[in-house]
Amino acid sequence: MAKIEKFCLLQSKLPFLSVFNVIFTRRVEMASKKTSFVCQQCAYRSAKWVGKCPSCGEWNTLVEEIAPESKSKYQGKAQSNIKTVSPLHTLSKQDTVRILTSDNELNRVLGGGMVPGSAILLGGEPGIGKSTLLLQLAVQMQGKFLYISGEESENQIKMRADRIGIRNEDCYVVSTVDLRQILSLIDQEEPNVIVIDSVQTLQSDLIESAPGTVSQIRECTNELIRVAKQRDIPLFLIGHITKEGFIAGPKVLEHMVDTVLQFEGDRQYNYRLLRASKNRFGSTSEIGIYEMLNDGLREVANPSEILISHKNEDLSGICIGAALEGARPLMIEAQSLVSSAVYGTPQRNVNGYDLRRLNMLLAVLEKRCGFRLAQQDVFINITGGLKLEDPALDLAIVTAILSSYEDLFIPYNYVFAGEVGLSGEIRPVSKVEQRIVEAEKLGFKKFFTNIPKEGLAKKAKNMEVIQVKKVEELFQYLFG
Numbered sequence: 001m002a003k004i005e006k007f008c009l010l011q012s013k014l015p016f017l018s019v020f021n022v023i024f025t026r027r028v029e030m031a032s033k034k035t036s037f038v039c040q041q042c043a044y045r046s047a048k049w050v051g052k053c054p055s056c057g058e059w060n061t062l063v064e065e066i067a068p069e070s071k072s073k074y075q076g077k078a079q080s081n082i083k084t085v086s087p088l089h090t091l092s093k094q095d096t097v098r099i100l101t102s103d104n105e106l107n108r109v110l111g112g113g114m115v116p117g118s119a120i121l122l123g124g125e126p127g128i129g130k131s132t133l134l135l136q137l138a139v140q141m142q143g144k145f146l147y148i149s150g151e152e153s154e155n156q157i158k159m160r161a162d163r164i165g166i167r168n169e170d171c172y173v174v175s176t177v178d179l180r181q182i183l184s185l186i187d188q189e190e191p192n193v194i195v196i197d198s199v200q201t202l203q204s205d206l207i208e209s210a211p212g213t214v215s216q217i218r219e220c221t222n223e224l225i226r227v228a229k230q231r232d233i234p235l236f237l238i239g240h241i242t243k244e245g246f247i248a249g250p251k252v253l254e255h256m257v258d259t260v261l262q263f264e265g266d267r268q269y270n271y272r273l274l275r276a277s278k279n280r281f282g283s284t285s286e287i288g289i290y291e292m293l294n295d296g297l298r299e300v301a302n303p304s305e306i307l308i309s310h311k312n313e314d315l316s317g318i319c320i321g322a323a324l325e326g327a328r329p330l331m332i333e334a335q336s337l338v339s340s341a342v343y344g345t346p347q348r349n350v351n352g353y354d355l356r357r358l359n360m361l362l363a364v365l366e367k368r369c370g371f372r373l374a375q376q377d378v379f380i381n382i383t384g385g386l387k388l389e390d391p392a393l394d395l396a397i398v399t400a401i402l403s404s405y406e407d408l409f410i411p412y413n414y415v416f417a418g419e420v421g422l423s424g425e426i427r428p429v430s431k432v433e434q435r436i437v438e439a440e441k442l443g444f445k446k447f448f449t450n451i452p453k454e455g456l457a458k459k460a461k462n463m464e465v466i467q468v469k470k471v472e473e474l475f476q477y478l479f480g
Helices: 002-013 015-032 104-110 130-140 154-164 179-189 214-231 252-256 303-307 355-367 391-406 432-441 471-479
Strands: 035-039 062-066 119-124 145-149 171-175 193-197 235-239 259-265 271-279 287-293 296-299 318-325 328-340 348-351 376-382 414-416 446-449 464-467
Touching (some): 035 214, 104 271, 119 130, 119 214, 130 296, 145 179, 154 171, 179 214, 214 252, 303 328, 318 391, 328 391, 328 432, 355 376, 355 391, 376 391, 391 414, 391 446, 391 471
Parallel strands (some): 145 171, 145 193, 193 235
Antiparallel strands (some): 035 062, 271 287, 318 328
16 A cells, blocks of 8 residues: 555656556456456356357357456345235236237237337348338337437438338437437337337446447346336337347347347348247237338238239249248249259259258159159249248149159149158148138139048138149149
8 A cells, every 4th residue: 555655646746657547547446356258149157268158069259248246136135025926816817908000010920019018129130121120110100109229320210211201200219329328218208119229239337348248238138128118118129140040149138028020031032021939928920021122111911922923824843832831821832943964963952942851752753653853953942032841832842843844834723732751642731721711812723632622611612622642643633
């Protein structure tokens, strides 16, 4: 202490030593604080830096942060603060009135609208349309809407709003990343809906770490969710994703929110899919479909008409399959091209379908049905840029391959739905009634599946259901 007092006395007489005084003081403060290394993927905390996280196995994800204080916040609390418990059967049910938005596709995915006080996390690739979707919701929805952006200025947000072409006098925008300012704005404006774009840019002055780190994301998100639930305000959080396709930040972020939405699609196509991977207030089997245009996103009420490109043209290698994406039936156009292999090894190329499943179907056609496809190039394409995993598309893929192989077209009003087994049998699929009803709405006449038509007579009024049990029967019916 004597040396410190002597240094301070000398510094008062010699002003040029003030710089050294600042450095000395900062080093003393840093020495009094403990730091640790936190994994940005799983929030694992280590006393020293390591290249590979021992918890999640990711490389180069540990970042140095200030270690939290070990003193508990709950020491010395009065016993009167403890809440009493109640039997479950004695609690009364309270019906929550959902807030309907102007976006019918978003209402479908959320389970019927927004729940007051719910926290919704929206993730997606850069440039896929996350900010456009919520800004379009902001300028179309009734009520006070607060749009907080940490990535764009107010003028940039205004430019995108003018491109959409819709104005809302109750939509307020601000560009800030300070959590304290955001909370003050919420108290001042009292909005009906809040949008944070994005959660990785927020920063709290109570946490001494860079924006986007585990501590900052967890603290800022927790505080925003607390305010939203206290005031019954729906909260939208836009999140970045990693190169693997997961939402950036700790996994605890997805556990903190009520709903996790994924906005996905292929940039080469105009269609976008909105699906829920977590929803505490609804089903996760619904999807929303949009079309990206120059003036914003357009809702696609009937995606089957858009996903089918050819109409009455007699083209070989094209077949319509009845797929099920979540709980929504879709009529998908499957295209196939079978040609002689020019090179030594035949090519197998797919777009929107599983390559391993295609190899299995080709092996079934080769072994069980006698079609010589081992020396043929096979190309499969699912139109619209969709990536589907429904096994009911097997029958449509097989039919498209046979059509291209024989160079004979399939009538436009035929629809196929069935799973193909390893012995060449056609297996039934789930929710076939919904697929038939959707196909009947679009004007199709014949539906090929393994379900007997007697059991579907009430569902198929103007649809002829044809039962096929094996691929050979299907080939004989279509091509003789």
